[in-house]
Amino acid sequence: MAGLDVPVEPRKRTLFVIDCAKSPEGTANVNHGRLPLMIDPTGVFCRPEGRFFLTGCAPVEDPAVDWDDFEPRYEEFEDIIWPTLAERSASFEAVKVINQWAGHYDFNRLDHNLVVGRHPEVRNFVFANGFSGHGLQQGPAAGRGVSELIIYDEYRSLDLREVGYERIVENRPFIEKAVI
Template sequence: MSELRSSYDVVIVGGAVIGSAVAYYLTADPDFDGSVLMVERDPTYIHASTALSAASIRTQFSNPLNVRMSQYAHDVIRDFPDLMEVDGHRPDLAFQAGGYMFLAGDEAQAAILQDNHEVQTACGADVVLLEPDEIAQSFPHLRVHDLTLASYGRRGEGWFDNTGLLQGFRNKARAQGAHVVHDEVVGIARAGARVTGVRLASGAEIGAGHVVNASGPRAARTARMAGLEIPVEPRKRTTFAFICETSPEGTAQVNEGRLPLMVDPSGVYCRPEGAGFIAAAPPKDDPEVDAEDFEPRYDEFEALVWPALAARSQAFEAIRMTNAWAGHYAYNTLDHNMIVGPHPELENFLFANGFSGHGLQQAPAAGRGVAELIVHGRYRTLDLSPAGMERILTGTPFPERAVI
């Protein structure tokens, strides 16, 4: 491990999937010959959203930019072994092309699915609308009497190895020269309209040409170190793992990719995972939580998850919870969408925050975009500027409506 230098061209605060993606795209750019330091306070990632996520990717968003970001991520996941090869190790993310299926329970929900479907297909996504009898045909164990429509992604959607995505970016970035250090950024120095460096918990003062805020649910805390406010809060989400006792088709069959990631009209979602399933519900109460509070809300299983699933399929009437964990969405309270790019007050302090529950799949495009801003001063591939800080400052939402 090389010595920590006194200054770097880019210092990244947070070394999970977003920070690692920024480090990778910077160091992969032939026009970048600068130095990169990525600071991570907990390299076990035990509480990082990245490690606690449902690890899924979809094209079924309401916002075309989000559709396109996921389409790019799908390509990156496909090509990951080639892109991230280090010393002959070719990380494969074990992508399961299970698809997503959103279910509508009334005409209003059906209209939303239809609107979103237009956006998605205009972007080239392979999403189809299914009438209730078609849902029953494709997924015979589901009860469809109360459904009005479904939207099903036939390609480009599924789930994959979440920590593998993080580690692949991180290892490749290191191999390409990024310096990764286990420490915590506790202060950010400013001089006028620029940030000039960071202070670490270990006491080191490090100069910086650019600072990138990739601190996930702690993003507002990091922004405050530079005297800025952003509307990003940690919001708790509990994920439950369960197994089925019996199933009309046999438990094994239900799990052999026959059920996509299904989003019930109630908002409860579930998807196959190993020999069982994982599931979660949108919480009834959704306050900001303490950054250290990872106590699962166990009551959501009996109160929300199980009733919704049991009503949807006989296979889910007798189920047993085998595990539960809580993670934090970095929730953008303005419009449930990412904030990417600089702050007009501080041109060399860049944000990649507020992903509101879909940042794993947005990491490749967000990391690439931030690197483009730093190296080239503008977006060269996907234009992420609608997701910039300006709309936050003017209170003009750039919304994503399909937040799970």
């Protein structure tokens, strides 16, 4: 809307809530809190969510989507997630999908990392986007940085210049080296 070129676009992710006939811990319908977050090398993840499990994966095809496209990709569960979970534990062979939904990542095509800080020419435009799924982790730091820029016109507690818009203009990716 501001007419600025930003390599950030919406990418769809579908999450599924499942119930297991038998817990991977070996007991039915009990607190699954002891089972940690599991991330399979394929990218399928699963974690306890109350008495159920929350699971999802990055899609095989991952195109940009329309801003109003929130239709879940049901086939991801049948084709990717369920077979992967069942391979890891026989308990996941008998599951029931309780709920599902789709949401968007604000996907940064340059380097999959946030863009935060002032635009170099439009100084009253401050970025805080392109988190590519890291928003919950990085949001508090980005919020602090943006507030410091607005109040003091500089970063004071966190130096976030490396993830600023200048790297977009210079095509200089900020590569994360410890991705799990």
